[in-house]
Amino acid sequence: MGLAGKDLLSMRELTVDEIRLILDTAESMKEVARRDIKKVPALRGKTLINLFYEPSTRTRTSFEIAGKWLSADVINISISSSSVAKGESLKDTGLTLQAMHPDIVVIRHPSAGAAEFLAKRLAASIINAGDGAHEHPSQALLDLFTIREKVGRLEGLKVAIIGDIAHSRVARSNIHGMQKMGMEVRVAGPRTMLPRFIERLGVEVFTSLDRAIAEVDVIMMLRLQTERQQAGLFPSLREYSRLFGLTVERLKAAQSNVLIMHPGPINRGVEIAPDVADGPYSLILNQVENGLAVRMALLYLLAGGGQTG
Amino acid sequence: MRILIKGGRVIDPANAVDEILDLLIEDGKIIRINPPTPPLQKGGTGGFDVRGTDAPETRKTKGARAEKNAEPAWSVDRVMDATGLVVCPGLIDMHVHLRQPGREDKETIASGTMAAARGGFTAVCCMPNTDPVNDTRAVTEFILDAAKREGAVQVYPVGAITKGMKGEELAEIGELFEAGCVAISDDGRPVMSAELMRRAMEYAAMFDLPVIQHSEDLHLSGRGVVHEGFVSTDLGLHGIPSASEAVMVARDILLAELTGARLHIAHVSAAESVRLIREAKTRGVRVSCEVTPHHLALTEEAVRGFHADAKMNPPLRSEADRQALLEGLRDGAIDAIATDHAPHTVQEKEQEFDQAPFGVIGLETALAVTLTTLVHPGVLTLSQAIGKLTSEPARILKLPKGRIAEGADADLTIIDPNRDWTVDPSAFASKSRNTPFAGWRLRGGAVATLVGGKVVWEALR
Numbered sequence: 068m069g070l071a072g073k074d075l076l077s078m079r080e081l082t083v084d085e086i087r088l089i090l091d092t093a094e095s096m097k098e099v100a101r102r103d104i105k106k107v108p109a110l111r112g113k114t115l116i117n118l119f120y121e122p123s124t125r126t127r128t129s130f131e132i133a134g135k136w137l138s139a140d141v142i143n144i145s146i147s148s149s150s151v152a153k154g155e156s157l158k159d160t161g162l163t164l165q166a167m168h169p170d171i172v173v174i175r176h177p178s179a180g181a182a183e184f185l186a187k188r189l190a191a192s193i194i195n196a197g198d199g200a201h202e203h204p205s206q207a208l209l210d211l212f213t214i215r216e217k218v219g220r221l222e223g224l225k226v227a228i229i230g231d232i233a234h235s236r237v238a239r240s241n242i243h244g245m246q247k248m249g250m251e252v253r254v255a256g257p258r259t260m261l262p263r264f265i266e267r268l269g270v271e272v273f274t275s276l277d278r279a280i281a282e283v284d285v286i287m288m289l290r291l292q293t294e295r296q297q298a299g300l301f302p303s304l305r306e307y308s309r310l311f312g313l314t315v316e317r318l319k320a321a322q323s324n325v326l327i328m329h330p331g332p333i334n335r336g337v338e339i340a341p342d343v344a345d346g347p348y349s350l351i352l353n354q355v356e357n358g359l360a361v362r363m364a365l366l367y368l369l370a371g372g373g374q375t376g
Numbered sequence: 377m378r379i380l381i382k383g384g385r386v387i388d389p390a391n392a393v394d395e396i397l398d399l400l401i402e403d404g405k406i407i408r409i410n411p412p413t414p415p416l417q418k419g420g421t422g423g424f425d426v427r428g429t430d431a432p433e434t435r436k437t438k439g440a441r442a443e444k445n446a447e448p449a450w451s452v453d454r455v456m457d458a459t460g461l462v463v464c465p466g467l468i469d470m471h472v473h474l475r476q477p478g479r480e481d482k483e484t485i486a487s488g489t490m491a492a493a494r495g496g497f498t499a500v501c502c503m504p505n506t507d508p509v510n511d512t513r514a515v516t517e518f519i520l521d522a523a524k525r526e527g528a529v530q531v532y533p534v535g536a537i538t539k540g541m542k543g544e545e546l547a548e549i550g551e552l553f554e555a556g557c558v559a560i561s562d563d564g565r566p567v568m569s570a571e572l573m574r575r576a577m578e579y580a581a582m583f584d585l586p587v588i589q590h591s592e593d594l595h596l597s598g599r600g601v602v603h604e605g606f607v608s609t610d611l612g613l614h615g616i617p618s619a620s621e622a623v624m625v626a627r628d629i630l631l632a633e634l635t636g637a638r639l640h641i642a643h644v645s646a647a648e649s650v651r652l653i654r655e656a657k658t659r660g661v662r663v664s665c666e667v668t669p670h671h672l673a674l675t676e677e678a679v680r681g682f683h684a685d686a687k688m689n690p691p692l693r694s695e696a697d698r699q700a701l702l703e704g705l706r707d708g709a710i711d712a713i714a715t716d717h718a719p720h721t722v723q724e725k726e727q728e729f730d731q732a733p734f735g736v737i738g739l740e741t742a743l744a745v746t747l748t749t750l751v752h753p754g755v756l757t758l759s760q761a762i763g764k765l766t767s768e769p770a771r772i773l774k775l776p777k778g779r780i781a782e783g784a785d786a787d788l789t790i791i792d793p794n795r796d797w798t799v800d801p802s803a804f805a806s807k808s809r810n811t812p813f814a815g816w817r818l819r820g821g822a823v824a825t826l827v828g829g830k831v832v833w834e835a836l837r
Contacts, residue, residue: 158726178728179612180682199730200612239612262609 070368074186074193077202078243086247090212092364092372093357099136100359109367110139113170117143118160119196120176125331125355126196126205130173133362139170139370161185171369174198192369200234206330207240209361211248213354214285217326222249227279229255229311230289230338231300233262237330238289242268255279256289256311259300276311277320286321287328288313288339304337314340326350377453378402379829383412384458384790388465389763390770390779399463400450401786404828408450409782456836458790461823464762465778466498466529466787469739470769471588471642471666471714473563474500474531477518478507483719483807485519486526491717491739491806493833496822498787499530499777500717500739501769504541505563511536511547516555528832529825530787532558532775534588537576541565546576553583558773559640561588564689564734568594570627577637586638586664586772591624591649592616592690601730603691607676613729616691622648629656632663640772641665643716645690647700654709664772666714667701669738669745670812674698678812684725684732686812688718702755705764712768713761715742719808740804741813747793747820758793786829790836793820 070085081089099107115134117127127143134141146154155163157176161184164172171192174182179199186193197203215221226245232238232254245252246269254265255273266272273279280286291307301307318325327339327349335341344351379401386397386409400408469492475483483491485502492500502519504510510519516533523531535552539545541562549560560580566589567573573589580587597616602608604615625641629652632639644650644665656663670688675695678686686692704710718735725732738745746765750756756764770778777787799816801809824834 156723156726157728158723176728178730180729183682184728198612202612233609234612236612239610263604263615264606264609267606268610 069371074182075204075365075369076182076186076193076195078204078207078240078247079202081204081244081247083247086208086211086244089208089361089364089368090215092368093212093360096363096367097357097360099363100356105136106138107136108138109372110134110137110370113139113370114168115139115141115171115173115366116164116169117141118164118172118174119143119145120174120181121197123175123196125358126175129355129358130194130196130362133359133366136359137363137366139366157181157184158188161188165189165191171366194365194369197236200236200239202240203236204240204244205358205362205365206237207244208365209354209358210241210287210328210330211244212361213328213350213357214326216357217350217353218284221245224285225251225253225283226285226287227253227255227283228287228289229276229279229313231260231291231295232256232265232289233260234292234295235289241287242270253279253283257301257307260295276313276317280317280321280325282322283325284322285326285328286313290330290332291334291338308337312336312338312340313343315342315346318343324348328354331355377829378451379454379456379831380452381456381458381463381788381790384461384463386463386780387759387762388780389759390465390767391781393780394759399780399788400452401826401829404786406780406782406784406786409780456790456824462758462791462793464789464791465766465780466789466825466827467496467743467765468499468769468775468778469497469715469717469742470501470712470773472500472502472717472739473505473719473735474502475719476506476522477515481807482721484526485522485531486528487805487807488717488719488739489523489527489529489531490833491737491804493528493825493827494805494822495739495741496743496789496791496825497529497739498789498825498827499532499775501532501534501558501773503534503561503563504536509536509541510534510557511539511541511552513548513551513555516552516557520556529827530777532556532773534559534561536560537562537567537587538572543567543569543572546572546579549576549579549585550583553585557585558775559586559588561590561642564590566590566592566594566624570631573628574631574635577631577635577639581635581637584638584774586640588640588642589624589628590642591621591628593620593623596620596623601687601691602679603676603693605676605694607679611680611682613679616689618646618648618693618697621646621690622652625649625652629653629661629663633661636662638662639664643668643671643690643714644701644704644710645671645693645697647697650700650704650709654704654707657709664711666712666769667705667710668716669713669742669749670736672698672701672705672713673745673749674812682729683812684727684729685736685810685814687729687732687734688716688736689734702750705750705756711764711772713742713746713764714769715739719806720810722809725810736810736812737804737806737808738811740806741799741811741818743791744797744818744821745813748818751793752819786826788826789822790824791820792823795819795821795823797821
């Protein structure tokens, strides 16, 4: 079997079987990543365009390496947000790219819905690498992969996602993905960063870090955008850190073998203390490594791999 | 030119009329209203004698009064058979954007008023957010002149509250009033200063001009692009809370109380606002409000899929809000239905959702959406719905329109309440296509529009 859709826009639209397929495929891809010569011909002759309207190091690099290891031709296009307003419209950029016959376009964009906008207009497969505060499905898939790899299963696990839930596409994608895979999701953060009606997504909502992390198997910390302070969402880094920063001390409220995750890049000493980020239960670097395997799997499957008959 | 509209169900909410009547029109006025006559058939004409224009009776006698008792010596040039149709006062849209001067690529007075005529509207009130802003007599006169030359329907300009709609200094409201403005508003830019709003109300009260406010606390709205609710949370879009509207409604009601001025709240969208307005009315505050067909028919769910044609300000809100709007219409908390017709070009709307401009067009769908979502399901009677589109806006703006009477202007709309049709934006008279109702199956609509006794649009047979 393969993926049903042309694109990967959101975790919401993936089925449980599709998520399993991606995670299983990523396992074989991870084997490739550990070879001495990391190159397979699966995407030879295919063109992958990374279209990034926001600065990104890890996601863009991850897709680029994943594409190259699969032998695709990879082109990176970075468009600074500031030039969007005066520059070419997303529609025209999309149509221009279309004329170059790419097979897959990976897009990151500050506007929610931008990937879907492109998907409706292009024949190429679109991978949403983050659209505003909407979704970031490849991140959620690599998070699921990392947890499954470590624990051996997903079903029945409890996870707490901590931080700026309102502005987090990582949180939204993970909420959908984790719930589909039978996990129980909690969210916690300052009341100013918890969007209204979030509980309708089926999550339990906390404003206390200690209570949120008690009894969970996984703690996922989110990056704090420091400019939210100017927007009046929190008073100071100091207070944010005091209330919602994960330290060794705070971890006492959690189970002793709790796993720590963070989509990066981390603000050391703000949402996560250095000794937690670098500690024994931190999966932060595993997430980065697994990102390659998961993105190889996505590229492979969207390019038609895994289809039978 | 003498026109007989025959056999129609005449609904005139202002006079509590709902019966089969014949209307005779001449020189732009309704000159006779006659009781029902036998159905039109070959050779039979009922109370009116249908003859050619050269009939001697017509030539000899002029004027309704003189002929009042001269039946059946009437001849008419045209008979419009309204059997099975509704004849009502011409619809009045008290909130449209005609974009001229300044953005003629989106709409012009000619195209916008033709869209109005096709939608059954005989009069529209155009908001001042043109370029230049309608904050001076010169712009008002330009609009009125252009409307006289090119307009299919009556145009009533709304002047700005402040110069350039900047919210800093009062515009020359007295002169705007003299030039023909029927209300003042800074349109999409709420007057954020409570002090300035107070002064605007006091000043406008000298002319008994309603002050129309787009009620929105811009700080609370922030970067919001949709209603702050479950859908905004789900889609990761910045939300505009209901309180953003209600806070301003509350403030302005208090200012209307302070000043005794007439306040009109544009496009009410939130349950909280309806509650505040209802309560203010019971205390006798001079406040009125309007609601748009899209807020009555749609909710925040219409945004899913990031449809920019469902993006407007105030945003589509929750189902609970929609129900509160319906309730407000029923109990009179909400006075009028107005479209907030806001044309935008295709390329402007075909952008990332948060980049696309706010606003949807509504002139060519408003009546049909009202009939389909309010009248046919029994939320409002046909007469109530017509009142919200005719006599109520006329009352709020003190327009000499919105009623059917002998001697009144022959601004009339003939409605087929049961005509099934599908919304096809490419067939619109408007220059723009940004409707959230594309592809909708609607039931009912205008089949003829008469302004000053002239048929400006018709689809009869």
